[in-house]
Amino acid sequence: MNDLFEPVEVHPAYRQVANAIERKIVERELRAGDALPSETDLARQFGVNRSTVREAIRELETHGLLGRQRGEKRLRVTLPRPEQVSSGVSRAMALHDVTFLDLWETMMALEPAAAELAAQRRSDQDLAALGAAGEKFSAAQADTPACVAAVVEFFAAVAVASGNPVLAMSQAPLNELLVPILSHMVDAVPQSRARIRTAQSAMIAAIRKRRREEARSWMEKHIRDFKRGYEIAGIPLQFSVRL
Amino acid sequence: MNDLFEPVEVHPAYRQVANAIERKIVERELRAGDALPSETDLARQFGVNRSTVREAIRELETHGLLGRQRGEKRLRVTLPRPEQVSSGVSRAMALHDVTFLDLWETMMALEPAAAELAAQRRSDQDLAALGAAGEKFSAAQADTPACVAAVVEFFAAVAVASGNPVLAMSQAPLNELLVPILSHMVDAVPQSRARIRTAQSAMIAAIRKRRREEARSWMEKHIRDFKRGYEIAGIPLQFSVRL
DNA sequence: ATAATCCGACCGTCCGACAATTATGCCCAA
DNA sequence: TTGGGCATAATTGTCGGACGGTCGGATTAT
Numbered sequence: 001m002n003d004l005f006e007p008v009e010v011h012p013a014y015r016q017v018a019n020a021i022e023r024k025i026v027e028r029e030l031r032a033g034d035a036l037p038s039e040t041d042l043a044r045q046f047g048v049n050r051s052t053v054r055e056a057i058r059e060l061e062t063h064g065l066l067g068r069q070r071g072e073k074r075l076r077v078t079l080p081r082p083e084q085v086s087s088g089v090s091r092a093m094a095l096h097d098v099t100f101l102d103l104w105e106t107m108m109a110l111e112p113a114a115a116e117l118a119a120q121r122r123s124d125q126d127l128a129a130l131g132a133a134g135e136k137f138s139a140a141q142a143d144t145p146a147c148v149a150a151v152v153e154f155f156a157a158v159a160v161a162s163g164n165p166v167l168a169m170s171q172a173p174l175n176e177l178l179v180p181i182l183s184h185m186v187d188a189v190p191q192s193r194a195r196i197r198t199a200q201s202a203m204i205a206a207i208r209k210r211r212r213e214e215a216r217s218w219m220e221k222h223i224r225d226f227k228r229g230y231e232i233a234g235i236p237l238q239f240s241v242r243l
Numbered sequence: 244m245n246d247l248f249e250p251v252e253v254h255p256a257y258r259q260v261a262n263a264i265e266r267k268i269v270e271r272e273l274r275a276g277d278a279l280p281s282e283t284d285l286a287r288q289f290g291v292n293r294s295t296v297r298e299a300i301r302e303l304e305t306h307g308l309l310g311r312q313r314g315e316k317r318l319r320v321t322l323p324r325p326e327q328v329s330s331g332v333s334r335a336m337a338l339h340d341v342t343f344l345d346l347w348e349t350m351m352a353l354e355p356a357a358a359e360l361a362a363q364r365r366s367d368q369d370l371a372a373l374g375a376a377g378e379k380f381s382a383a384q385a386d387t388p389a390c391v392a393a394v395v396e397f398f399a400a401v402a403v404a405s406g407n408p409v410l411a412m413s414q415a416p417l418n419e420l421l422v423p424i425l426s427h428m429v430d431a432v433p434q435s436r437a438r439i440r441t442a443q444s445a446m447i448a449a450i451r452k453r454r455r456e457e458a459r460s461w462m463e464k465h466i467r468d469f470k471r472g473y474e475i476a477g478i479p480l481q482f483s484v485r486l
Numbered sequence: 487a488t489a490a491t492c493c494g495a496c497c498g499t500c501c502g503a504c505a506a507t508t509a510t511g512c513c514c515a516a
Numbered sequence: 517t518t519g520g521g522c523a524t525a526a527t528t529g530t531c532g533g534a535c536g537g538t539c540g541g542a543t544t545a546t
Contacts, residue, residue, distance in 0.1 A: 007313060012498065014301065026334060026486055038527060049500045051294055054529090058257065058298045062305040063331060065338075070250060073508045073527060080335035088306060089332060091269060092323035093409055095308075102409040105360065106353075109410070113352035166336055166345040166420075167352070170413050177409075243269060255529065281496060292531045297498090316496065316539045 013048050017056035020046070025065050025077055036066060036075045082165075086172035093177060094243040100230060101237040103177050107223050110171050111155065115203060115219035118161035119212040126161035127208055133157050134200045147193065148182045154200055158219075161207065177241045185226070188233035195225050256291050260299035263289070268308050268320055279309060279318045325408075329415035336420060337486040343473060344480040346420050350466050353414050354398065358446060358462035361404035362455040369404035370451055376400050377443045390436065391425045397443055401462075404450065420484045428469070431476035438468050 021042075024030045036042070039057070043050040057075065060066045064080030093103075118126065133154035140146030152175045159168035186192050199222035206214035230237065254262075267273045279285070282300070286293040300318065303309045307323030361369065376397040383389030395418045402411035429435050442465035449457035473480065 014498085026337070032338075040527075051297075051501095052499065054294075055298060055301045055498095058301040059305045062302045064335065071508085075528095079338050080331075082335070082339075085332055085335045088323075089328055089412065092307065092325070092328045093412060095269070095275075095322050096325075096408055096412075098409050102407045105356065105407050106409040106413055109352050109356035110349075110413070113348065117348065164345045164348050165339055166341050166349040166417070169332065169336060169339075170349055170353070170416075173413075174409070257529085283496075294532095295530065298529095314539085318497095 013046075013052050014055035014059070017042070017046050017048060017053060018059040021056065021060055022063070022065060025060075030077045032077050032079045034077045036077065038074070082169050082172060086169060087176060089173035090176035091243060093173060094241055097240040098177070099238045099240055100181055100235070103174060103181075103241055104223070104227050104230075104237075107171075107174055107178075107226075108220070110167065110174070111158070111223055112216045112219045114159050114162040114164070114167050114171060115207070115215040116212045117164055117167070118158050119207045119210050119215035121163040122161040122207050122210070126157065127204070129157040130154065130161060130204050130207060134197075134204055137200060138197055141193070144183055144187055147186055148179055151182060151196060152176075152179060158203070158207075176243070180242060181230070182226075184235070185229045185233050189229045192225070192229045195229075196222070199225065256289075256295050257298035257302070260285075260289050260291060260296060261302040264299065264303055265306070265308060268303075273320045275320050275322045277320045279320065281317075325412050325415060329412060330419060332416035333419035334486060336416060337484055340483040341420070342481045342483055343424055343478070346417060346424075346484055347466070347470050347473075347480075350414075350417055350421075350469075351463070353410065353417070354401070354466055355459045355462045357402050357405040357407070357410050357414060358450070358458040359455045360407055360410070361401050362450045362453050362458035364406040365404040365450050365453075369400065370447070372400040373397065373404060373447050373450060377440075377447055380443060381440055384436070387426055387430055390429055391422055394425060394439060395419075395422060401446070401450075419486070423485060424473070425469075427478070428472045428476050432472045435468070435472045438472075439465070442468065 021030070021036075030036075036057075037045070039050050039053050042053045042057075046053065057066060061075070064084045065077065066075045067078040068075050118130075122130075133150055133156075136153065137147060137150035140150055155171065155175055155178075156168075159171045162168065186196075199218055202218040203215055203222065206218055227237070264273070264279075273279075279300075280288070282293050282296050285296045285300075289296065300309060304318075307327045308320065309318050310321040310324075311318050361373075365373075376393055376399075379396065380390060380393035383393055398414065398418055398421075399411075402414045405411065429439075442461055445461040446458055446465065449461055470480070
């Protein structure tokens with residue numbers, strides 16, 4: 001039997017205020033860089049208390065829609081910083097107990113595509129960034145954290161070089177999840193360092209020469225190696241990723 | 244010349260409180276379902292005012308780390324809802340003025356992979372969900388919003404059937420960006436409806452029969468069609484997606 | 487035991503206040 | 517006229533207290 005009434009939805013004032021401001025931002029009525037009215041003024045406009053406005057502002061600040069430059073007092077509308085967004089996503093993924101296999105499969109879908117696009121569209125600057133990441137990896141031989149950071153930086157550089165911000169923002173959260181895994185792996189599988197360096201060099205070369213298929217296939221091989229390393233390290237693929 | 248000092252970082256109390264609670268959640272010391280202490284109690288523990296605690300709580304609530312069931316008063320730890328996370332991502336992407344081409348390239352990377360995994364791992368329940376989405380699309384002939392909703396539901400169902408939450412959470416934001424685009428397209432390109440239906444049927448069949456390559460290639464064709472439709476509709480690929 | 491009732495705890499919101507810091511406008515000097 | 521410096525106003529972060537309304541749990545009545 002169908003109920004006669006729907007459950008009534010309650011919208012606290014702080015949420016309504018947040019939504020109102022968010023709408024103005026999404027609809028570009030407030031644009032990045034614009035200063036937000038003062039809390040007191042907003043409270044007056046919305047007809048609520050300043051405390052309520054503050055709670056709303058915290059929400060938007062968390063979403064990265066509001067922020068301020070260092071040392072500034074007044075809040076301004078800002079574009080959400082990609083790192084901020086992706087760290088939220090990776091935290092959510094980690095809490096959902098995703099496994100290495102989940103992560104790997106998704107990387108396997110995204111990274112080769114990014115590599116191919118990078119080979120197609122990279123600028124000289126992108127190439128320099130890739131080279132720098134490769135250098136860092138080579139330089140950080142024994143230093144595991146630095147090694148891992150360099151690998152992540154390399155992936156990020158490929159994503160940037162792809163010229164596709166959607167791809168980059170989709171890929172970024174995976175990098176953060178990769179860190180703890182990779183740290184463990186490069187320690188447990190000594191030969192992985194050399195294989196990673198080889199793959200990175202090959203990818204850089206392919207991207208420099210704008211050879212799309214070559215870049216893609218090297219990236220595939222590179223990522224397949226991760227799984228292999230994981231297996232060699234003796235860790236079940238179903239182990240949950242932790243941040 | 245390097246500066247001698249780093250800029251001093253200021254951490255307002257509300258942020259420190261939020262971080263402290265977040266850490267306990269990420270480290271599983273507080274687990275999903277656990278009730279949070281009352282605001283008054285938290286204020287006492289942290290030695291700050293209740294208003295400050297509330298601002299911190301808003302932050303965590305926004306991240307989806309805290310929430311409450313309908314009609315509940317006590318706040319409890321919750322797993323971030325995927326829809327909540329992905330809507331934040333898609334909003335960020337939209338604000339960054341990503342183009343249809345960006346979106347399309349990423350779909351082209353993710354969706355075929357999802358289809359392939361779905362063919363490999365789908366449960367009977369997944370299959371039912373796919374069929375339901377297909378039905379909805381067929382039934383919603385002239386109703387554009389319903390059509391678009393059905394297409395999105397289909398993609399989401401494929402992602403779920405893939406059994407890979409990372410893939411699903413990576414793909415979900417794209418769906419939201421797709422809606423406005425697709426609405427425009429199915430109106431401007433009448434034949435798109437039939438093509439979509441054909442592709443969906445083929446994918447369902449392939450996934451039912453667990454034919455991975457078939458599922459993948461039909462998905463590729465399906466998504467390629469989007470681009471074709473976009474071109475037929477006469478819209479430049481570089482047009483920014485808007486939410 | 488179950489249902490109706492009651493009371494205390496807690497949340498949402500408001501008011502007012504104060505210190506610290508930033509923004510602003512004014513005045514003076516070059 | 518313009519630039520710098522200073523006094524003042526404005527704004528944020530935090531605090532204390534308050535109040536109505538709602539939820540949860542204990543109490544009591546059936």
